[in-house]
Amino acid sequence: MLDAPHLYARPGNPYLAPGGTDWPDNAQRFAAFGQVAAEICRGAVHGFAPDIMLAHDWQAALGPAYLRFGPPCATRSVVVIHNLAFQGRFPAAIFAQLGLPPAAYAIDGVEYYGGVGYLKGGLQCADAIVTVSPTYAREICTPAGGMGLDGLLRMRRDVLVGIVNGVDTRVWDPAADSHIAATFDAGRLRRRIVNKRAVENRFGLVEGDGLLYCVVSRLTGQKGMDLVVASIDELVQSGARLALLGSGDAALETAFTSAAERHAGRVGVIVGYDEPLSHLLQAGCDAILVPSRFEPCGLTQLFGLRYGCVPVVSRVGGLADTIIDANDAAIAAGVATGIQFQPVDQPSFVAALARTASLFADRKLWRGMQRRGMATDVSWDGSAARYAALFRGLHERGAAPAAVASAAAASASTDHRRGARG
Ligand code: ADP
Numbered sequence: 543m544l545d546a547p548h549l550y551a552r553p554g555n556p557y558l559a560p561g562g563t564d565w566p567d568n569a570q571r572f573a574a575f576g577q578v579a580a581e582i583c584r585g586a587v588h589g590f591a592p593d594i595m596l597a598h599d600w601q602a603a604l605g606p607a608y609l610r611f612g613p614p615c616a617t618r619s620v621v622v623i624h625n626l627a628f629q630g631r632f633p634a635a636i637f638a639q640l641g642l643p644p645a646a647y648a649i650d651g652v653e654y655y656g657g658v659g660y661l662k663g664g665l666q667c668a669d670a671i672v673t674v675s676p677t678y679a680r681e682i683c684t685p686a687g688g689m690g691l692d693g694l695l696r697m698r699r700d701v702l703v704g705i706v707n708g709v710d711t712r713v714w715d716p717a718a719d720s721h722i723a724a725t726f727d728a729g730r731l732r733r734r735i736v737n738k739r740a741v742e743n744r745f746g747l748v749e750g751d752g753l754l755y756c757v758v759s760r761l762t763g764q765k766g767m768d769l770v771v772a773s774i775d776e777l778v779q780s781g782a783r784l785a786l787l788g789s790g791d792a793a794l795e796t797a798f799t800s801a802a803e804r805h806a807g808r809v810g811v812i813v814g815y816d817e818p819l820s821h822l823l824q825a826g827c828d829a830i831l832v833p834s835r836f837e838p839c840g841l842t843q844l845f846g847l848r849y850g851c852v853p854v855v856s857r858v859g860g861l862a863d864t865i866i867d868a869n870d871a872a873i874a875a876g877v878a879t880g881i882q883f884q885p886v887d888q889p890s891f892v893a894a895l896a897r898t899a900s901l902f903a904d905r906k907l908w909r910g911m912q913r914r915g916m917a918t919d920v921s922w923d924g925s926a927a928r929y930a931a932l933f934r935g936l937h938e939r940g941a942a943p944a945a946v947a948s949a950a951a952a953s954a955s956t957d958h959r960r961g962a963r964g
Contacts, residue, residue, distance in 0.1 A: 576604030600630030603664025679704030708922030737826030745810025
């Protein structure tokens with residue numbers, strides 16, 4: 543929609559230069575993006591009048607500010623927060639280039655701690671705010687999870703709603719996945735062994751039927767990867783093995799690589815980003831480790847559910863909302879789909895590993911967890927219905943704000959298909 547080669551025709555990706563650093567003119571690039579989005583809402587494209595502007599993260603978040611501080615427009619705006627850690631903060635001097643009226647440089651506009659905050663401006667100006675899970679929606683309203691924006695989010699709590707992400711169930715379908723060694727479904731779980739052998743082979747692991755964990759992740763502190771490093775010796779001593787695929791912090795990459803050398807055959811590490819290989823890991827490993835310190839939604843645990851790779855997760859954000867912990871009550875009721883732990887520290891992570899090992903030892907119980915995970919609806923169906931309810935509410939009512947979030951919440955509570963989504 544926006545053809546501006548001087549801003550966008552570049553190598554690298556939309557956000558970063560090839561070396562992985564931010565483009566130095568990202569403030570201008572993403573302001574232009576938001577400004578043009580607002581112009582489109584005002585009729586820049588002949589015959590097209592959008593009802594809703596949906597702005598994802600800080601890169602798009604100035605769109606709602608341009609709507610609010612420009613001529614009146616019927617389009618309603620929604621900001622979606624995928625990760626509050628990324629806020630798009632720039633020095634005050636940038637404001638003069640934005641083409642916003644002076645009134646926008648204020649506490650109820652884009653001003654943010656003496657500079658310009660793109661996400662902050664969007665959160666201030668949008669008609670509704672979505673984040674990618676109900677638990678994360680609560681967490682970001684607290685000082686511990688709000689990353690400086692909790693005060694604003696508490697103020698706007700009546701228009702804030704959490705809607706979990708779905709996954710593309712055609713791309714992630716173990717019964718028809720060309721990236722894995724053997725396809726399978728809940729009725730043919732034994733075929734997973736072929737994938738387990740393939741994982742062992744790719745990661746240089748000794749062959750075995752014992753508990754095989756995987757990690758598919760950015761290697762960062764947010765993802766709790768330091769907890770995995772610190773617990774590897776205990777993991778191996780317990781007889782389990784680990785296959786890790788990831789990239790990120792250099793120190794973590796080095797730590798995992800040296801753990802693989804220390805535990806040759808028990809720990810295998812591939813540093814890099816490899817989507818086909820991530821499918822094989824989900825298809826061949828017994829459990830996936832996701833010990834995030836915070837996790838807005840998380841996708842890897844959803845793939846794990848779908849592939850019978852039981853998620854072991856910290857009880858935060860979307861991980862809390864998508865996995866049912868195998869506590870005694872859940873086991874008795876036959877609803878458990880994974881293992882949760884909290885607080886997010888090493889002792890409780892190690893305890894979760896021990897609990898996982900004892901659950902894995904009960905093959906019938908483990909198989910039940912796998913099958914329930916695979917039966918969980920992780921598609922977009924339920925979440926799309928919640929977005930639709932939100933949009934409808936905004937459009938039809940011209941947004942009486944408090945009613946907006948409750949429309950989406952009501953849609954959530956009447957949606958029984960999501961079952962295990964809690
Ligand atoms: P985040 O977006 O915070 O990194 P998510 O769990 O929401 O975490 O999404 C991560 C996505 O990236 C998942 O689809 C996961 O499979 C994929 N991914 C992460 N690291 C790798 C990797 N090294 N190789 C392949 N896929 C990866």
